[in-house]
Amino acid sequence: MTGWLKRAYVLAILLLLLAPLLVVTGVSINGPQTMRFPPVEPSLRWYGALFEDSAWLVPLGHSLLIAACASALSVAIALPLALFAWERNGIAARLLTGVGLAPFTLPPVISALGFMVFWMTVGGYGQIWATIVSHAVFLVTLPLVTISLGLKGIDRAFLEAARVMGAGRWTVMRTVIGPLLLPFIVSGYAFAFVLSLNEYIIAYMVAGFTVETIPIKIFNALRYGYTPILGVVSVLFVALAALVFGLIGRFGDLPRLMGAERSRRE
Template identity: 25%
Template structure:
């Protein structure tokens, strides 16, 4: 394999630094003891992390985001798993159309989806409903679950499954003991990726949340328009830590390279 030259390595390093620099700055500012967003600071302090506990709106928004992300990711998995099994293992009329239908939210901008959901919810009288908010998030995160589970289903060796059936195992036993463990990394990775995307979703959520269902990204956006104190940076740092932890877990479970390049 040909090694990258000095120019290529330097370019890649600069790109990585350019991408990571804003995140690093946010984390550093989150530990400032100052009253405003300043860098460098006189030292490190947990002052603004403690201040989050005195702002109940952030706590309730965080709980809303966790509940919303867990519910929508779980329901998306329940929908995408049987669809991926059917598309990846069977040949039937409309198979490609069904696959494209499940992946279609990826090509629709979140802004367009947000306006469409807002209009639809207003028409059916569902504005402010947490249940319909979960349904909206399901639509935008199901493609992530579908893609990973379908990759696992398409790449599995079905000869082991056939061997189990030839030895007397029924279809349910074969699925539970053979198929499910083989595609479990894709299922787990898809759920985690869907959870992360639902938890971090902002653009669409702005249009469909209500005062009772405001998520953490929406609350952060609203707070940022009203104040410039470092508590915004401390909340952002916590979101970065949670997202980074979830991505590390996703890499350990499934492998980020398999997600990014789509390999089986």
């Protein structure tokens, strides 16, 4: 197939993926409270309305708090796990890695129900920290994958050199492994953050009736009919995800992070 035909196919699919998001952006700038495309009397007034409406600001606060704490805890679990499994090949390392990869591979409703009965049993059902811990464990797969990838790329010769020069374990960790790993830790955190923000089913089943997050709020609002604020929130979430992944792509090597081995920066 010729080059331009391939490019046209890739471009067409990307445009199809963007189409619903463009329509939502369009309806979010409707002046009156209607769902029209192309928009009628375009205005940004619903964007202002969002930031004055506590019915939306409270869930937004919950979502940001949960995402920030859950992804930090997620990294705090994934980092030692990745370091442990890095130099060990025993059954313990393999089992731990397997369990770390499991939550994200299974349909999320399973983990959600598991968390729900767990918090009902031990107490904590309906509490925001229960959602935070649940998200942290559910999303641990993401920093685990990025950090393990970073560790795979570390040249053992550096560690050897540092040790020969008399550096102890802690010094090697702080001065060699840490700096090399930092970009992978940051991307792991960012992936977990974006996914926690958008996660619905676990947040809903662990504390949905008391701690409303943005996805839960959108779903509840949809039942009461349409308001352009729904479009506004969706646009902001899409923009945030694009910003985070754009930054990783700008400062990191996204194709390599996604598993490509040959693609190189030209």
